[in-house]
Amino acid sequence: MARQQDPPPQGLSGPLTGSRLTRDFFHEDVLDVAPALLGATVTHAGVTVRLTEVEAYAGEKDPGSHAYRGPTPRTSVMFGVPGHLYVYFTYGMHWCANIVCGPDGEASAVLLRAGEVVDGVGVAAERRAGIARRDWARGPARLATSLALTGEHTGLDVCRPGGPVTFHAPAAHVPASRIRTGPRVGVSGSGGDGAAYPWRFWLADEPTVSAYRPAKPRRRRAEA
Secondary structure (H helix, E strand, O other), X not given: OOEEOOOOOOOOOHHHOOOEEOHHHHOOOHHHHHHHOOOOEEEEOOXXXXXXXXXXXXXXXXXXXXXXXXXXXXXXHHHOOOOEEEEEEEOOOEEEEEEEOOOOOOOOEEEEEEEEEEEOHHHHHHHOOOOOHHHOOEOHHHHHHHOOOOHHHOOOEOOOOOOOOXXXXXXXXXXXXXXXXXXXXXXXXXXXXXXXXXXXXXXXXXOOOOOOOOOOOOOOOOOO
């Protein structure tokens, strides 16, 4: 996967980040991109988060994906060029951020599930006031809040030079022995089958990794 050299984000010391991730990186299969993002950093609006947990979603081949039934106005970005953000609203109150990957036209994306704030601590502290630092980005909604990512950023190209959101490779190689896999959090139906879709990836022994929770069974509406 090709990576171009790029200076670290302002205020971030060199040893914490590697080269900027290019479109070629995101063009790969989602099951390759997802674990490769562990240890990578995401920077936006004065805060940098080191990713410790992600989930892969494979579009029309994946019953757990928003794009399983084909493109909609909300998911159209997932069918486009890799390296763009897909940010969706959930539970009527939270934003969650994904990065589109794979070939153009084949919807897939990686959910940014959790991470550690490694730069812009003062800014993140204001956004996450009253929350323990470990929990600032521990979960996809918390991560998006720490990075100030909302629906207005969906479709944003993270590979564009000078763009407001950047992804950088891990500063050091992440050994395979540190990577764990398992069922995705809160995914209902067959997409939540951990044997068939063990597509949640996280770094072992990281306190910022979120707790696993299975999907809650949906209650049927009472007949009128």
